[in-house]
Amino acid sequence: MRGSLVAGRFMFLRMVRDLPSMIMLLLVPLLLIPILGSAFSWIPADIPYLRGVSSPMAFFASGFLVMFQLFGGNYSLAYVKGALLSPMGWRIRGLPIGPGAVVLGVVGAGALVSLCQGCLVVAVSGLAFGVRWGNLAVLLLVLLGVNLLSQLVYLSLLLGLRDQSAAVGLGWVYAYGSTVLGGLILPLPVEKPFFGFLVSYGGPYSLAQTALRQAAPGGSSAAAFACIAALFIAAALFAALAAYLARRRLS
Secondary structure, three states: OHHHHHHHHHHHHHHOOOHHHHHHHHHHHHHHHHHHHHHOOOOOOOOHHHOOOOOHHHHHHHHHHHHHHHHHHHHHHHHHHHHHOOOOOHHHHOOOOHHHHHHHHHHHHHHHHHHHHHHHHHHHHHHHHOOOOOOHHHHHHHHHHHHHHHHHHHHHHHHHHOOHHHHHHHHHHHHHHHHHHOOOOOOOOOOOHHHHHHHHHOOHHHHHHHHHHHOOOOOOHHHHHHHHHHHHHHHHHHHHHHHHHHHHHHO
């Protein structure tokens, strides 16, 4: 455990200096939220597309917040690749902490950096754009669940394929596809049961958004925590898969 903490601290410091990732996961959503929120301000709050959210600004704020958290798994993918699966990986493999501790540290650091970026998006959008985020405890749990799941999905793709380009491509499909199924990119006919289920429970994005909606006044706390539990259960399943693949690939 101490080895994982050491590796995680080292990787965390490297990640926060990763300017391209910081721009993508922090600045891009902060640019998109006011642009699209203002552009679609004419949409009435009661249409099905907004799923009961109070305004288009709030809808796009929560949507892009979760969407870019789904892309945060790139941290684990890139840094595990660089540390253990690159030609210079022998330097890390030779350390007494072992590759398993390095992987655990990278996943923890990636989730923490992505979570911090998400919290900054929440703070800035609340202060600058007047977005009301509601129950912050539920929001934090949602972000943590999405973060852990995304780190482990990307890590499993890398360990399973051993090809960074292919893993990044499938990771993009996972993140963007989940967002499409959740109804952010394209307005889906949610009045039909099949599409209504997809938008509510069809993927990580849908589960996160349903949890945030149900945590709002008038929603169901039990439904919100059920969606959060589903995110953490999915993360646990991918953690088991990643551990299995790591034993095969890194031993």
